[in-house]
Amino acid sequence: MLLGIAGLFVALFTGLMLQLKLQRTAQQRRLEAELRLPDTLRVVTLSGATTFFTYKDEPMGYQYELVRLFAQEQGLPMELFVAHHMDEAVALVRSGKADLCITPHAVTRSSKDELRFAGPEELSGLVLVQRRRAAGTDSTHYIRNVSELLGRPVTVLRGTRAADRIRHLEAQLGGPIKLALIDSDTTNSEDLIDQVATHKIDYTIIDQELARLAKTYYPNIDVSLEVGFKQRLRWFTSPERRGLAEALDRWAAQLPRQEQASEIYRRYFELNKSELPEEEPHQLPKTLTDNKRYRWRGELAHIHEGGISPFDHIFQSEAKRIGWPWQLLASIAYQESNFKPSIVGWSGARGLMGIMPRTGRIYGASPEQLLDPQVSVRVAVDCLLATERIFKSIPAGDNRLRITLAAYNAGPAHLEDVLRLSAKYRKGGHDWDEDIEPLLHLKSEAKYYNDPVCRAGYLRGKGVARYVDQVMSRYQLYKSKGTKIPEEGKRHGLD
Template sequence: MKKKEIYRIAIGCLVALIAYYIFTFDLSSCRRSVTSETLPVSDSIPDTLRFVTLSGSTTYFYFRGEDMGYEYDLAKLYAQSIKKPFKLIVAANTKEMLDAIDSGKADLCITPQAITQTAKKKYQFVGPVERSAMVLVQVKSDSMVTSTAQLPGKEVCVAEKTRAANRLRHLNEELGGGIKCTILRGDTITDEDLIEDVAEKKIKLTFADEKLAMLSRTYYDNIDISVEVGLKQRLSWIVKKDRIMLAKSINDWAKTIPNKSAYLSIYKRYFEQSKNDSDSSSEEIVSTKNKRKHRLTKGKLSPYDDLFKHHAMRLGWPWQLLASIAYTESRFNPKVIGWSSARGLMGIMPATGRRFGANNQQLLDPETSIRVAVDCLLATKKALGIKGNSPDEIKITLAAYNVGPAHVQDAQRLAKKYHHNPLIWSEHIEKYLRLKNDPVYYNDSVCKAGYLRGGSATRYVNKIMNWYESHKH
């Protein structure tokens, strides 16, 4: 073969090789471009996160003008960690909540769902995994039930159509019968109510979800929840199956939270810090020396009586009522900070303080606390349309001071809907405030503020009025 022909062939091969590499590079670039452009829009972390949840004692609730709840606070912690704002969607029921995820109206469901094989086909389970069982709720005593084997012959009360009722039936079958199963029928009976009945010794035993029981134990320190009556269920937040980047982001964050002080603070706030007796603490706050001094000073209820008298004139209430609020909120300790972040002598929330011109540090000053409390009570009366100071009007105002006007307005609308008087406290507003722990009522179309542990609000009013009646002279 001639040298010229060999040279021509070599040049042709070189040109073909270069063309191949150029084509391959262009094709790979094109492929990368197509891949990038055709990624599902949903597979990204949005500029504003949209959380969906149900109202509830451990998920989300609105209290004293602020958003709260264990799952809500955890979700907020995640949003803060990736420096993203968020929007909360409160669904009326589970179907509406899951529809929000399925339709893309919400990015993340923060009401934990049971981790099952069926659910895994549709959703990704993300975030912290909770393990929750049903537990036996009983009053602490030397004769407590210590295992399920001791339940035959004992009465257990549960509400019908609940997970607790199903578990009681199955456990009774597993043990060969013998448990006195009392299934309580009624639209207004909740697991929360039955835990309260156990604490008050109206019934002896009930079953409840472990998380709810843990929360309830911070209100009732005389109950025991140590006996599990079923296997632990694994639960977690969910996102749609195609939200790969969001799922990875949440899971990476979840691996770090058990050791973060912010997470530990949230857990302690809801499941360990006492909420017994008042929003402050079940501990005796005032020293023995100070208590003795107050008792021996004739005509004195507290060191702040002159301040109560001065500010009560703006409100038109007996000054002893302001003293009663202070005793209930703080036991006259001006430096106390409660589980809900309510601060100082009168238990003022930080947001309320800011609204009336006081920062967190200033709220620990007795005079500032009393001044802001009276400002808040006056604003509350105005929001509720209360112009007088009748016993009913005072009790309604006190309830709104405790939980916020929105919940009291919900109770008034419910009272009107069910043919009760929305201007009378006892057996009217009080009744429907208590019923706001029941989904049937707090999801009613007339309610705007959602779930409330309403029983604690009615007890709050009763404590203030009882203390006032005992000390007004």
């Protein structure tokens, strides 16, 4: 009897020890899984001006390039998912379908309960956008502190943090600010920045990170005055991804000393990408100055008797393949490089015609070869021919030409998005002035670039529209200076 009880006790003890061992093994496996880096880093982001976008079919974005740098240093392959809104991104991370979200999220007490914040940290508030003091004869009052906003006209988007902040400022300052509220269906923050830069409005208030980016496009604006409290913003993963979070934190601590990270920041937030010349127009025929936003600069310095640039013979030879006037290729070249064949732009576009390295490889040219003017123009014409074929359903003429130029600048995928938006909202119209250009502008607004018919995401469409306007206006300038337009150009309606 005693032996039976003892045996039962031994069996129970052995079973208990086995169960505890199994529990410890399972806990150990869970801990190891939490501490282990993923085999492939699955990243989710929202499309946007500073997060992720495509330009000339190249993936770009400040946050995207930072996480790509992290993945490379860790030796991790990376997959990217683009969410339509932050709730979707959070759900993907919490469900384990994505490992990391790189669209910075506000670090709050409630968000820390469900997310593990990691990686780079930003402090971003609201800033006033105004024209800088040295911008010429502008008589607009320069605001040095928030109290000077009293009685001043400030234009912001309805329903935004900026609109709420102005109401709080009025209560704090004890007086009215002339608040103009704009519906976001017709205008976005980038439009308001452009309106300040072009003297259409005097002041607006936007997020600090977008303001820093905007400053590289509009050197005549000032974004130094902070008007709102700063938020802590960080990437996030799930609490179960301890190893990934700790690796991100260690990596982020070293970022200020990393040359590659500093170069990424410089390209997005410091390098000049200006689209608005500051000089006054030269004396040109009235038809070329009426209703034009462009102010003529160095292109006049290049023009000589019967010619435009040192590369005219290349333009003339290659233009025959596409049936365009060679002066139009010359206008593209000036837009892309100011006729500087060795230039490399902030985006990585290279050479006389601003070709991206990936595009060059598609057409058989290395990055070094793209700095050869002959190769650059040849690849540009190859690219333009292929792009024009994509839009062959649009009748030949001015509309197709402008769409092709826009696609050359932004990448065909964005113009295909615009045509799908046109089919959805404008009965399929492809008139440049009535349909395409307005929709290009809307492609920088989340409502439209997140529309299910859009596949290429965010686009700074205002810049693309301005690119086309400037290329075509400069073409008219070159024509006005007496350079001969060939018969091919006349057949395209460019006489």
